[in-house]
Amino acid sequence: MTDSISSVLSQIRAYQSQLGQAPRVAGDMARSDAIQGLQGLQAPGQAGAVSGPSFSETLRSAIDGVSAAQEKAGALQRAFERGDPGADLARVMVASQQSQVAFRATVEVRNRLVQAYQDVMNMPL
Incomplete structure (x- = not known):
């Protein structure tokens, strides 16, 4: 900790x-x-706010990336099973491992967010 x-x-x-x-x-x-130092900060929708992706947008794009990696790995696996010459075993295995690592990383981020939420909720006032 x-x-x-x-x-x-x-x-x-x-x-x-x-x-x-x-x-x-x-x-x-x-x-x-x-x-009191936080009172000068502006809400994300107000004029003059720092532009950039919000946390939810960043999280959504990361999850979309994991989903795309899983779809690519599944498509390569199906192509290999059909005997497609463009889908060799090495590409299928690499795509599968990439999607697996991305999924594990996403689960770990989720676990850490849940733990952080629980830590904040258990803080004494």
């Missing part, structure tokens, strides 16, 4: 340095100041 927290903190610090903000130490702000 400590490794994952330090990993997330290092990623946040890297993003802050990319944005030109100085990284803050946890004790630099009081909790009420941290919440």
Whole structure:
């Protein structure tokens, strides 16, 4: 758990340095100041907001990519079974392994999101 927290903190610090903000130490702000600091942020639909894909769009495109990899592997497998000369065993196996790795990664992301949600919900107020 400590490794994952330090990993997330290092990623946040890297993003802050990319944005030109100085990284803050946890004790630099009081909790009420941290919440007040968020008041200047705009909602995603407002003018002047940073443009970019939302979390749900990113997640949806990742899931679509996994689905496409699985469909490609299935199509190659069916072509190999029919005896199509363009579908050799090596291509079928590589596509199958790629789709399997992508699916496992998606399941792991889902598990981590569920765990993060449970951690947040179990935090004392």
